[in-house]
Amino acid sequence: MTALESQGLQKTYPGAHQPALRGLDLAVQEGEFFGLLGPNGAGKTTAISIFTGLRVPSAGIVRVFGHDLRRAGPEVRRRIGLVPQDIALYPTLTVRENLQYFGGLYGLHGEDLRRRIADGLERVALSDAADRPVDTLSGGMKRRANLAAGLVHGPTLLFLDEPTVGVDAQSRAAIVATLEDLSKAGVTLIYTTHYLEEAERLCGRVAIIDNGRVLAEGSPRALVEGTVGCANLEDVFLRLTGRGLRD
Secondary structure, eight states: OEEEEEEEEEEOOTTOSSOSEEEEEEEEETTOEEEEEOOTTSSHHHHHHHHTTSSOOSEEEEEETTEETTTOOHHHHTTEEEEOSSOOSOTTSBHHHHHHHHHHHTTOOHHHHHHHHHHHHHHTTOGGGTTSBGGGSOHHHHHHHHHHHHHTTOOSEEEEESTTTTOOHHHHHHHHHHHHHHHHTTOEEEEEOSOHHHHHHHOSEEEEEETTEEEEEEOHHHHHHTSTTOOSHHHHHHHHHOSSOOO
């Protein structure tokens, strides 16, 4: 079954000289670990904000598990999880209090919510820090708490926007291990990162986008083998998007 599909997706922000998305077509199958890769300004975050219902496209359609996202009811939207690039937690609340709040937004309560919180804290190795305010945590711990918040309601389609950016090696390893476990459990993962060796290792398929369009799509191995002179996914990425600096 197709977990996510976009057709002709376009987005132009008010006052912008150029569209952020120019007819983005994607199809991600249920259970895939899918990488959405591109340089700064390529349209990745805009695409994710539309895929999760946070923004409305200028044109085009998004389907989630076969349902038009614009008309989808809460039972479909509850299947979606988002781990944003910025830390989306209340800094003065504890990790546990944040998870209680976000779980409550999805209608979870009582023993079910307590169990999910305990499982999430253990999954991201934060059980011992559960009652510390978020603003006292290290950068890596905040990233792991951010992941736990995106998982508390048990999504089956999870969007991750650079979940390992700026963290220490140990936290990155813990986050990657969590994502691998989720993938093995059948969760559909759509993942953006600038660490291309990470994408090459984790993703069954990737799409490389720039200027709001898909430039290439396929398994990392197929893209490397199909691009002359490229030894790895980073070589392919730079061949397609150029070496010019992006701000």
